[in-house]
Amino acid sequence: MKFLDVIGFKVKILSHSDFNLIGISGEIVYETQKFLIIKKDNGKEIMVYKPNGVFLLSSQGKSYIIRGDKLLGKPWKRSKKIR
Template sequence: MKFLDLIGANIKVLSYTDKSIQGITGKVIYETQKFLVIKKENGREIMVYKPNGVFLLSLQGKSYNIPGDKLLGKPWKRSKKIR
């Protein structure tokens, strides 16, 4: 399993330190080394700090439950953390 590019993946925030973000669903439209930008179903965009959450990512017909700290870093380096 390799997550080289999360852009376009469907995402659900399963748990998060800020309970108001927990449960949000949408699509990843951009990412940095430490943040995901999620476009929610209502069209609003939010920036989420990766290490503070656990995410359910759906990509290429499969779903993955991933702790945010495993998503830190540059995408091409991140694949080594997730194996």
Template structure:
């Protein structure tokens, strides 16, 4: 299965993270930078989570994909470039 390229709007759950505060956090990705996911929790709070230190479960087209954060590093343009240069 292909990895999602645009993460904004997808549901996410943090399965593991170097910061124990984020473990179990779930919500919707509202913004993405090259190093951080901005997740809007069910309480309406937006939290900035460092990608490289986590393992995430992402709802993508009806399936749950488990992704290591280091694979999500870089912005969407860089991920597209990596996909098409292989």
């Protein structure tokens, strides 16, 4: 699957260089080229640096584990990175 737009996906941080982020879950509400903005289950929004993490993304009953470096860049340009 090509992840052109991950906004609205449920997300759980499986691994990250910032150990405080591991295990956090919520919904992706916005993204920049290098960051995901995640609305946590408690309603608080956090900014997570993509390249340093491994994420479990869920949408429409399917789940995917993806390295953050595969999510770098603009959504319409990263389709070539994910195969």
